[in-house]
Amino acid sequence: MEAVRIEDVIGEYVNLRKRGVNLLGLCPFHNEKTPSFTVSPAKGIFKCFGCGKAGNAVGFLMEHEHFSYPEALKFLAKKYHIEIEEEKITEEEQHAQDERESLMAVTAYAQQYFSRMLHNTALGKSIGLSYFKHRGFRDDSIEKFQLGYAQDTWDAFSSKAIEEGYKIEYLEKTGLTIIKEGKRYDRFRGRVLFPIHNLSGRIIGFGGRILSAEKDKPKYLNSPESIIYNKSKVLYGIYFARTEMVKKDNCYLVEGYTDVISLHQAGVTNVVASSGTSLTTDQIKLIKRYTPNITILYDGDEAGIKASFRGIDMILEEGMNVKIVLFPPGEDPDSFARNHRTSELEEFITEGAKDFILFKTDILRQEAGKDPIKKASLIRDIVKSVSLIPDGITRSVYVKECSVLLEVSEQILVAEINKIYRKRFSGKYDNFIPDPIIKPKSTLLKTEKAEVSKSEGQERDIIRILLQFAEEEIQIPENENNENTGLPVSKTDIQVIDIASYVVSHIQEDDFKFENPIYQAIYDLIFEKLEHGEFTTQEYLINYTNPAISQMVIDIMSTPYSLSENWRKNKIYVKREEDRLQSAVIHSVNAFKSRKIERKLAQHFKEMSEITDEEALQAKMEYIKALQDIQRKINSAMGRIIVG
Ligand SMILES: [Zn+2]
Numbered sequence: 001m002e003a004v005r006i007e008d009v010i011g012e013y014v015n016l017r018k019r020g021v022n023l024l025g026l027c028p029f030h031n032e033k034t035p036s037f038t039v040s041p042a043k044g045i046f047k048c049f050g051c052g053k054a055g056n057a058v059g060f061l062m063e064h065e066h067f068s069y070p071e072a073l074k075f076l077a078k079k080y081h082i083e084i085e086e087e088k089i090t091e092e093e094q095h096a097q098d099e100r101e102s103l104m105a106v107t108a109y110a111q112q113y114f115s116r117m118l119h120n121t122a123l124g125k126s127i128g129l130s131y132f133k134h135r136g137f138r139d140d141s142i143e144k145f146q147l148g149y150a151q152d153t154w155d156a157f158s159s160k161a162i163e164e165g166y167k168i169e170y171l172e173k174t175g176l177t178i179i180k181e182g183k184r185y186d187r188f189r190g191r192v193l194f195p196i197h198n199l200s201g202r203i204i205g206f207g208g209r210i211l212s213a214e215k216d217k218p219k220y221l222n223s224p225e226s227i228i229y230n231k232s233k234v235l236y237g238i239y240f241a242r243t244e245m246v247k248k249d250n251c252y253l254v255e256g257y258t259d260v261i262s263l264h265q266a267g268v269t270n271v272v273a274s275s276g277t278s279l280t281t282d283q284i285k286l287i288k289r290y291t292p293n294i295t296i297l298y299d300g301d302e303a304g305i306k307a308s309f310r311g312i313d314m315i316l317e318e319g320m321n322v323k324i325v326l327f328p329p330g331e332d333p334d335s336f337a338r339n340h341r342t343s344e345l346e347e348f349i350t351e352g353a354k355d356f357i358l359f360k361t362d363i364l365r366q367e368a369g370k371d372p373i374k375k376a377s378l379i380r381d382i383v384k385s386v387s388l389i390p391d392g393i394t395r396s397v398y399v400k401e402c403s404v405l406l407e408v409s410e411q412i413l414v415a416e417i418n419k420i421y422r423k424r425f426s427g428k429y430d431n432f433i434p435d436p437i438i439k440p441k442s443t444l445l446k447t448e449k450a451e452v453s454k455s456e457g458q459e460r461d462i463i464r465i466l467l468q469f470a471e472e473e474i475q476i477p478e479n480e481n482n483e484n485t486g487l488p489v490s491k492t493d494i495q496v497i498d499i500a501s502y503v504v505s506h507i508q509e510d511d512f513k514f515e516n517p518i519y520q521a522i523y524d525l526i527f528e529k530l531e532h533g534e535f536t537t538q539e540y541l542i543n544y545t546n547p548a549i550s551q552m553v554i555d556i557m558s559t560p561y562s563l564s565e566n567w568r569k570n571k572i573y574v575k576r577e578e579d580r581l582q583s584a585v586i587h588s589v590n591a592f593k594s595r596k597i598e599r600k601l602a603q604h605f606k607e608m609s610e611i612t613d614e615e616a617l618q619a620k621m622e623y624i625k626a627l628q629d630i631q632r633k634i635n636s637a638m639g640r641i642i643v644g
Contacts, residue, residue, distance in 0.1 A: 001056075001543045003080040007041045009057045013064055028064055029053045040558070045542060047558040054554045056542050066246070066289050069545075096227070102170045103228045107203040109166060110176055111195045113157060114148025114206075118192075124149040127211055128192050135258060136338045141265050144240070145194065150208065152190030174205075175224040191221065194257040196229070196275075197239040205229035207236070207257055207275055222275070232280040235272040235287070236260055244270040245290040252349065253279070253287075253296045253311070254333050262337040266345050271297075279311045284318050295323045295353050299332035305363060312356045316388040323353040357398055360385060361405045379406055383413055387420045455599065458592040459519045462503060464556050465588055466526050470500035470535045474582040499585055500530055506589050512596045518552045525549070590638045597631045 007016060007023055016023040016039055027037035030051040037048045047054035053063065061072040077084045089097070118124040128149030132142055150157060158177040162168060168184070171177035177184050191208035198204050205223030223229055237260040245251045252271040254260060263271045274283050287294060294315050298308045308324055315322040325348070327336055337345050354362075360382055368374035382402060389395040399417070403410045475494045504527055514520035525544070526536045541553040604624050611617045 004057045006044050006057045007039055010039055045554045103174050104202055106166055106170045106174050111146050111203045114193045118149035141261055148193040150188040150191050154185045157186045158184050201239045231277045233282045235283050236275040237272040241270050241272050242290050249291050250293040251287045251291050259333040262334040266337040267342045292320045297325045297333045300326045300329050313385055319390040322356045324359045325349050325352045383416045387417045455515050455595045458595045459514050461588045462592050463519050472499050518548050590634050594634045
């Protein structure tokens with residue numbers, strides 16, 4: 001990270017011009033005509049004041065090039081001629097790697113074999129190829145998706161593969177050959193085959209559709225899981241769709257192999273299917289690498305609709321946007337694509353795309369009718385979906401919309417959502433989800449931010465001070481801890497202390513916790529280092545491996561702000577230049593503590609109202625009084641600074 005010059009890295013993609021100490025260009029992440037994309041070479045970070053994206057060089061590459069974290073590091077290492085020492089792989093790992101290669105060699109061979117069978121044998125042509133033609137697949141599509149045919153014999157493929165030198169061990173591990181009671185036979189017999197590609201276009205498995213009308217055999221048969229084929233992490237068609245997904249900033253999700261191919265033929269190529277399994281979170285995350293937008297295309301039967309509900313919730317939970325297109329009864333994406341012109345298809349799937357909330361509400365409303373009990377459960381169902389949206393602003397927009405559609409007041413919906421949150425987040429501070437409780441009614445959007453946490457401003461100030469001024473020294477009176485006065489300073493008994501230690505000692509003393517879990521995590525890192533006598537550098541946190549932390553630090557560092565604003569805001573006036581930082585820091589610590597105590601008091605008052613036992617009530621009141629005393633002292637100390 002020390003070798004990286006962010007302006008070089010970003011400069012390859014964005015035309016940057018000098019503006020003061022920073023560089024300025026047009027943001028590559030949103031459309032803009034006047035540049036608001038800022039790069040700070042000194043801090044090693046970028047920030048767009050238009051769309052809010054910010055990060056370091058690694059973050060930029062991950063966002064712009066869709067690299068994974070290790071991929072971005074490798075890219076940078078190459079650029080700066082730094083050799084990456086990969087951990088020496090153990091014999092076991094080497095073996096696993098060899099095995100993966102061996103399995104992929106088998107699947108690649110199998111694909112060629114099955115394609116040959118399709119095109120060069122009489123049965124392949126009369127059964128397999130004619131089936132594809134009947135489905136309306138063009139030659140170029142059959143070629144592109146490397147479709148194939150497996151004859152209806154016991155072990156024609158396995159025998160040929162062994163004859164060609166492929167080991168039975170690997171044939172069995174890919175699932176292409178099955179061994180039972182000492183006899184081997186082919187998994188795929190009398191089926192047309194759809195090879196499944198990984199992200200780099202290599203074949204990792206197959207889906208086979210039966211062509212005879214035998215009732216006792218499944219219509220579709222898939223390769224079993226293997227070390228190269230993990231069903232829940234693969235999407236059919238992703239290799240052919242990913243560039244277009246980025247360009248169109250949308251991904252169409254369909255159910256089957258033939259849907260994918262038909263849509264491709266019709267010119268819609270940003271399409272994938274979750275074949276072989278129902279939609280998984282890993283699959284959604286895979287899509288998210290390329291676009292945050294998913295449009296689900298499902299046929300309009302009961303099963304299709306119900307399947308889409310589950311999918312919707314999972315997609316929302318990943319913070320992605322989801323729309324749904326429902327096809328007319330009796331039609332699916334495949335048949336629709338075949339029976340309509342490309343322009344008609346495109347119009348149908350863009351115009352017909354319904355927002356998830358409208359979709360779900362419509363369907364459930366029809367189901368519930370006038371039954372009040374059913375309607376109540378419908379509302380709960382929809383509220384649950386809305387509660388899954390991680391972004392507060394989006395969530396509140398949906399609350400408004402729901403309120404109108406369902407004819408229920410916003411307050412009730414918000415109360416319902418908060419109930420869900422309390423259940424979901426009770427006592428959990430370790431998952432980096434900012435306090436999601438939202439306030440009801442009209443001030444929703446405005447208060448959303450402020451109400452993320454009532455201590456947000458004070459907490460952020462503390463973190464900012466720890467990030468910017470940790471090593472600076474201030475002078476505080478020795479007895480400060482007892483009286484919490486802060487100022488004035490008497491020359492005889494002062495103590496010189498670095499700001500980090502000063503802040504940390506105050507927070508540790510009363511074991512104050514940050515409400516925002518990301519602040520708490522940053523604080524914990526700083527505290528841990530300080531215990532070992534070290535200061536935490538901004539670089540360390542900016543390049544920290546947890547993106548929630550590095551993102552927050554970058555955000556704080558790149559927001560225009562100076563402590564002097566804090567003085568002005570709080571009417572702090574001090575005479576000597578060196579007293580300013582000191583006053584601001586002491587003020588911020590006191591404000592933080594005051595707010596924390598205020599929160600504690602509120603909690604105790606609430607508890608007090610529920611106490612019936614006289615003795616317990618007395619104890620509670622004394623405790624509250626003691627807290628109030630402390631708070632009064634802090635507030636008066638703050639007042640003294642203001643006057644002083
Ligand atoms: Zn931007």
